[in-house]
Each structure stands twice: as structure tokens, then as C-alpha cells.
Amino acid sequence: MTLQRLGTGIGWRPEIADAVERMPGIDWVEVVAENTCPGHLPESLRRLRERGVTVVPHGVSLGLGGADRPDEERLAALAERAAALGAPLVTEHIAFVRAGGPLTASPVLEAGHLLPVPRTRDALDVLCENIRIAQAALPVPLAVENIAALIAWPGEEMTEGQFLYDLVDRTGVRLLIDVANLHTNHVNRGEDPAKALAELPVEAIAYVHVAGGVERDGVWHDSHAHPVPPAVLDILTDLASRVTPPGVLLERDDLFPEPAELERELEAIRAAVAAGGGGAGGPGEPPTPPAAAEVADATRQRVGLAQAAVLSSLVAGTPVPEGFDRVRMGVQARALAAKRADVVAKVAPELPEILGAAYRGAFLAYAQERPMTGGYRRDALDFAAELLREGRAGGGGAHRRLRAWWLERSGPAPRRRALLRRA
Secondary structure, X not given: OOOOOOEEEEEOOHHHHHHHHHOOOOOEEEEEHHHOOOOOOOHXXXXXXXXXXXXXXXXXXXXXXXXXXXXXXXXXXXXXXXXXXXXXXEEEEOOEEEEEEOOOOEEEEEEEEEEOOOOXXXXXXXHHHHHXXXXXXXXXXXXXXXXXXXXXXXXXXXXXXXXXXXXXHHHOOEEEEEHHHHHHHHHHHOOOHHHHHHHOOHXXXXXXXXXXXXXXXXXXXXXXXXXXXXXXXXXXXXXXXXEOOOEEEEOOOOOOOOHHHHHHHHHHHHHHHHHHOOEOOOOOOOOOXXXXXXXXXXXXXXXXXXXXXXXXXXXXXXXXXOOOOHHXXXXXXXXXXXXXXXXXXXXXXXXXXXXXXXXXXXXXXXXXXXXXXXXXXXXXXXXXXXXXXXXXXXXXXXXXXHHHHHHHXXXXXXXXXXXXXHO
16 A cells, blocks of 8 residues: 655644644644543644644554554544544554563553663564564554664664664565664664665555754763754765655654744654655555464563563663673653653652652652552552552651542552551
């Protein structure tokens, strides 16, 4: 199926919804699929759709690179959002976001973040089957995105370009190429973005992401909260010299600037694409994939055990698996905890309001001992329950407010440990 040309777009976020509606030259927007409710779309999105602006749902929690087969309920939810938005395609990531469970006889752990899959034949086999399952469940084409990574797996058997080429060849899936992530992997893992682009099956590109980041202590953080740097625009120009991308989208998730600055970034993106000259024309049809055999449970188990060991090290303090860079694993672990604190503060803004300056330190201490096993809303409730049980919610007023907040959302109040010990 030939995909429509999207043009220039921006990631729709509630914080900039009004500005996006007024921006000139916005052909399409992308929304985080998990943050939309098909029966209750925001009025801003409704108005954009009525004007003919295309809306594409972008999933973040499916975990197609995980060892388990995709969750049927998550796939159904993604399909429902695609239908509700009249989307021409849906997108997800080449990543794992959770590990453990029956396959590895270990507790399920949630990363709360996109983590890289190893570029090995086993991991590719699992990913290909998971993508085929997703393709069969979705009403529109699927495109998958290359991710940014702070850590690298030891013993990888392919480059990123080779891995993506084989993935497309075996599944016919489309690609969402994030040029900011290519830059991140260049800084953090020494990978050449030009080499990755040269190895890509450009005919499979559905659209392109562009975003900003920041470098701290020699590590590039794909923050989506800073201006797009020239190096990322240069990679975009290189890509555009090889193929005319059907769509290019600016991502911004935090520290939103004034609308005029976002418009300047969009103009810089258009200029970078124009400077590329369009290469050999637009993308064509991905190859028709061959029939595939079912992946053996033993293969999934090998991948699952490796991913569970990595995730447990990052969020539960278990030893770093052999072959991984301990310093980079430490940086990743701290980044995961910080992101977890930030997202919980957004999901439950009452918590930092009640706890004040003590919120962040208290949450990071909690995160060191309590890995996330559910979503962020569950995490917020568990954090509050822990503070109440331990009597660490602060002064009397803060304790009462936190208890009332928890009761309103969870039911009976958690008892203090002293009471639990006497029971």
C-alpha cells in the first residue's frame, strides 16, 4: 500500500495545542497514542481534523522488541485509536519496555522508557514475529522507529542499518527514521549516521522525526526539550539527499518555547530538507516479505533472560550483566529514575504540590528500592502508600492531605508498618 505524502508536521501536545492550531504550514500532527481516548478527543484535535490536518497515533508502550508476543489488549487499543483518528498509519518503536514474567520465571519489571534491543539474530527473529502479529491486528500500515540509546549490548552481530534492512526485508514494515536518534547514537555509541543511512532501505521510510537534546558529561540525552542542533539538521539533509521523505515532524515534549521559536525550528527543518535536494525521489513499496516460521520458545526465552537481566540491573539494583559498560549503565539507571519522577509528577501533580521540595528526593529514594511493575499512575499510588506506611509524608498537614489524596483514588488507607507488625 502506497502511503500518502504527509508534509511538515509537529507533535501535538496539550501544552502547545492552541499554538499548533495557529501555526502556518502545519500539514499533520502526531499524538501519543496512550494519551488519547477515542471517545473523548480534545477539541483542538477535533478542529484540526475538521480542517483536513492528518493525525497519526504514535505508540510508546507496546514493546515490540520485547521477548513476549505483543499484548492483545494494547494492540486493540492502538487499532481503536487509528480508527477514531482516521489515521493513514500508526507508529511504534523498535524497543523493549518491560521484561520478566512467565517466560523467565521472574517478576515483570517496567522500564518506563524505550530500551534498545540487541542487534542479534535471536532478537531480530523475535522482533520480526512480533511485528507480523501487530501488522495483522492493525487496520492501517505500521511503521517502527529507531530509538536513541545510552547503552550498547555486547556481542552485537549487525549494524543498525543492517538490522533495519533485514527487518524490512522480512516483514515489509515501514520505517519511522528519527535523525535525532541517529545523532544520539553517534555521540553515545560512536555509530556513523551516514553509514546507517547508506544501509537503510529508504523505499520503506514512512516519515522522519526531528528533535533536540542536550549533552552532559559526554553523554547525549535525547530530551525533546531543547532546540534542534545543527548536527541533527545535517543528518536530515543527508537523508533528504538520498530520498524525499514523505513527512517530517518536529518533536517537543517539555520546556516548550514560545510559538515563534517552534515556527523557526519548523522553517529550519524545511530548509534542511530542501538543501538535500530530494535524492532519487520518494519512497516506494517495501518488499513483499517471505513466509516466516514461528519463533521457537527457546529463542524467546534467551532474549527474555538477557533483557530481564539488563532491566533488573537498571531498576532493581542487581549486578550489571557481563560485557556492559558499568558507567553507562549507571547513567541510564539514573536517567530512568529521573524520568520516572518527572512523569509521576505530571500524572499526579498533587504529589509535588503536597510534598513540596521534598518530593523529588523522596521519590528517587523510593525508586531505588521499588521497581515499577505497572504504569505511572500505579507508581504514583504505590509511592504515596509507601510514604504513608513509613510515616514519611512530612508534617501533619502534608500527611493528612496525602492520605486524603490516596484514599480518594485507592480506597482504604495503608497502615503504618508498626501496625502491620502488630497485626
